[in-house]
Amino acid sequence: MEGTMDTETRERRKVLVAEDDPFxxxxxxxxxxxxxxxxxxxxxxxxxxxxxxxxxxxxxLLDIMMPELDGLSVLREIRSTERGASLPVILISARNAMDDKLTGLAEGANDYLTKPFDMREVLARVALQFRMKELEAKALEVERLRAVLEMAGAAAHELSQPITGALGHIYLMLNTEDAPDGRKLVSVEDLRAAESCLRRARETLLKMQSIRRYSVTEYREGIRIVDINRASDAE
Known part of the structure; x- marks a missing residue:
């Protein structure tokens, strides 16, 4: 079953072979x-x-010596695009000098294979590139989840005080003794204080909604949260 799942996963992966030699x-x-x-x-x-x-x-899989446009020129064009910047590219060449390999890697190749090659090595290096992409995707997902948790911690921290304050003033208003005619005696100061607390909570939510860049601060040992006051709405 495991082998079948691996094959099904590979079938969704597309490999382009750029090679001018027919064999x-x-x-x-x-x-x-x-x-x-x-x-x-x-x-x-x-x-x-x-x-x-x-x-x-x-x-x-990109051969270096090709007609129309050589492999290194193709690689530069690929790397100049948004999608191509992270596209795995393995160069293939009969040139096996160290300078040639270093040039290819410096141009942005992920790997470099020399001819004649062993197909077992080719397949292993292709599989390695896909494995590295999987690990990169998992690392990004972990980072996203951590950012969500840090933002949630910041929300709880920043909103707790104004909401608690508003609830306290509302409690006082609800528990104030009634006037002789049965009307509630509500303090204007309590109303204003409750409004101020809720306004602070609203401003915090709006600020969090616009955050694009942020830094974190140590809240308690082992717990980090977003520092709302140092966050920015700039990309």
Whole structure:
């Protein structure tokens, strides 16, 4: 069952093979499909860029020496787009000198494979890139949840005092002795105080609604909350 689920997950992952050599392209496409990935191929750099834009692959295997547009130029174009900035790209090249590898990585490649390659290594490196993306997504989700908890803690902290104050004044008004004719004797000062407390609570909620950037402060040992007073509505 576990193997089946893994294959089903891979089928949703799209791999683009950008390779001009027909034999190498066919080998990569066949092996990746056998491994359960959805695969498409591009014979040159220009077509590779078009497919990155239109087909939206989850990973690109990119040969450096290609017609129309070389692999490094394709990589630069990919990295210049919002989606392409985080798209896993593995360079493939017959150049195995350290300077060539460092150049490829400096241009933004996630990995670098040299020809001739072992398909077991190719599949392992592709799987590793997807695993790293999964871990990155989980880390982002944990960070989002932590931000929600910190914001909730800030809300409880900031709203507790004005709401408690308003409830206290309302309690006093409700428990004030009635006038001889049965009317409630309500203090204007208590009404104003309750209004002030509720206004503070409303202002706090509006400020929290507009927060885009924030810092946290230690509330109690092991508990952090958003510092409302140092938060900003700027991106």
């Amino acid at each position: 190498t392209q066919e080998l990569l496409v066949m092996e990746l499909r056998d491994a359960g990935y959805e695969v498409a191929a591009a014979p040159d750099g220009k077509r590779a860029l078009e497919m990155v834009r239109d087909w939206a692959p989850d990973l690109v």
